[in-house]
Amino acid sequence: MAAMSERTDILIVGGGLVGASLAIALDQAGCDATLVEASAPRAGAQPSYDERNLALARATVNGLRAIGVWPHAASRATAIKHIHVSRAGEFGAARIDAAEAGVDAVGWTLPARELGAALLARLDETTRLKRLAPASVKSLQPVADGWQVRIEADGQVRDIHTRLLVGADGTHSMVRQSVGIQAETYDYGQHLFVCTVTPQRAPDGRAFERFSDQGPVALLPLAAGSAGLVLTVPEDQAETVAALDDAGYLDLAQQRFGWRLGALTRPGKRFGYPIQRVASTRLTGSRAVLVGNAAQTVHPIGAQGFNLGLRDALTLAEKVAGTDDPGASALLAAYAEQRAPDREGVMAMSHGLVRLACLDEPMLAPLRSAALLAYDRFTPLRQLMARRGMGFRGRPPRQVLEVTP
Numbered sequence: 001m002a003a004m005s006e007r008t009d010i011l012i013v014g015g016g017l018v019g020a021s022l023a024i025a026l027d028q029a030g031c032d033a034t035l036v037e038a039s040a041p042r043a044g045a046q047p048s049y050d051e052r053n054l055a056l057a058r059a060t061v062n063g064l065r066a067i068g069v070w071p072h073a074a075s076r077a078t079a080i081k082h083i084h085v086s087r088a089g090e091f092g093a094a095r096i097d098a099a100e101a102g103v104d105a106v107g108w109t110l111p112a113r114e115l116g117a118a119l120l121a122r123l124d125e126t127t128r129l130k131r132l133a134p135a136s137v138k139s140l141q142p143v144a145d146g147w148q149v150r151i152e153a154d155g156q157v158r159d160i161h162t163r164l165l166v167g168a169d170g171t172h173s174m175v176r177q178s179v180g181i182q183a184e185t186y187d188y189g190q191h192l193f194v195c196t197v198t199p200q201r202a203p204d205g206r207a208f209e210r211f212s213d214q215g216p217v218a219l220l221p222l223a224a225g226s227a228g229l230v231l232t233v234p235e236d237q238a239e240t241v242a243a244l245d246d247a248g249y250l251d252l253a254q255q256r257f258g259w260r261l262g263a264l265t266r267p268g269k270r271f272g273y274p275i276q277r278v279a280s281t282r283l284t285g286s287r288a289v290l291v292g293n294a295a296q297t298v299h300p301i302g303a304q305g306f307n308l309g310l311r312d313a314l315t316l317a318e319k320v321a322g323t324d325d326p327g328a329s330a331l332l333a334a335y336a337e338q339r340a341p342d343r344e345g346v347m348a349m350s351h352g353l354v355r356l357a358c359l360d361e362p363m364l365a366p367l368r369s370a371a372l373l374a375y376d377r378f379t380p381l382r383q384l385m386a387r388r389g390m391g392f393r394g395r396p397p398r399q400v401l402e403v404t405p
């Protein structure tokens, strides 16, 4: 099979939630880019365009609006007006409130399948972007001024030379390995289940996060009074929980979430995910950069992974727009420097939150309660956390900032 030889400025490996967003932003910025995705470009076919319910921070929705994705998704999203964080059996709770922050919503809930469909619809509108899907990357070779990438698509082998290689290929990134970037892995020993439920009292724009010794549980508001329930269980209970019938699962969910919204009813299909934290030790290599889960995979309960990954994508697009050489080492260094505070802050917060809030340590209980109460009573701290909770962290890319008419 003779290989076709081509050139591109930027080649993105992985068209998941972050890779697709980056491809759209680059196309909009007039860059020459190629997107390679292993799965067929269909919601449901791509691994992360699935039934998980995403909590999208306000900054994320601003970003999705700026790159033309949000109009394809808005009608399926549910506004989050209030976030309530507590710990089972302990006193005190922390709240973030849209009205207090002076905004119409702190974020929106959207099933990943719907965001995937919106990204695909927007990808269809791109004008310069080259898309290869389903396509598999066979090899990656460093060459003098970039990378030579061998790809098989439609039974054809193509050799594509790129000046910048982007790894948007998820937690177990092949690009990360090929570029020689190490990753540190932490196994939480937890398994996460996702399904929709209908609470007796509609969540009405309220999102809940509740920590307990068995792991965190979250409930996100969805359309028509339903809710997305995210339940974490210790890994050694995962098989038993997966085998529960609907009534057994509802009992467990009720026990873990409590009765704040009355009885939980009508559980939908259940989906399970193992949970790991995977943090790359560097974001860039020679003419290569990692974004999204390839750069950092965080515990899903903090609802930060895509929010953080979109800020990676939009920052990178901002940096390469209009430059002569998108793979220049100074540009990549500036990218990594700009992303560092946001990335490190979110990783530390997600990791610390899950570990501290789930520790079965009676001595910690009064401290945790005091911290939650202090947080809730101290307005400046609440305002700072509300800003961070809405995704305005570090030095954010311009496209996520508020646009005042």
Ligand SMILES: Cc1cc2nc3c(=O)[nH]c(=O)nc-3n(C[C@H](O)[C@H](O)[C@H](O)COP(=O)(O)OP(=O)(O)OC[C@H]3O[C@@H](n4cnc5c(N)ncnc54)[C@H](O)[C@@H]3O)c2cc1C
Pocket: 013, 014, 015, 016, 017, 018, 019, 020, 036, 037, 038, 039, 046, 047, 048, 052, 053, 054, 055, 056, 135, 136, 137, 168, 169, 170, 171, 174, 192, 194, 273, 291, 292, 293, 294, 300, 303, 304, 305, 306, 307, 308, 309
């Ligand atoms: C249950 C759950 C709930 C979550 N909830 C939230 C939330 O509320 N808010 C939030 O912000 N985040 C949330 N997340 C995290 C979020 O889903 C991820 O951070 C996000 O999907 C990462 O996007 P990505 O594009 O980096 O990686 P992925 O979405 O994993 O996409 C990687 C893509 O690369 C492709 N690929 C892999 N290898 C190759 C290859 N060699 N060649 C070509 N293509 C390849 C894959 O097919 C895939 O499409 C949640 C995660 C889970 C599991």
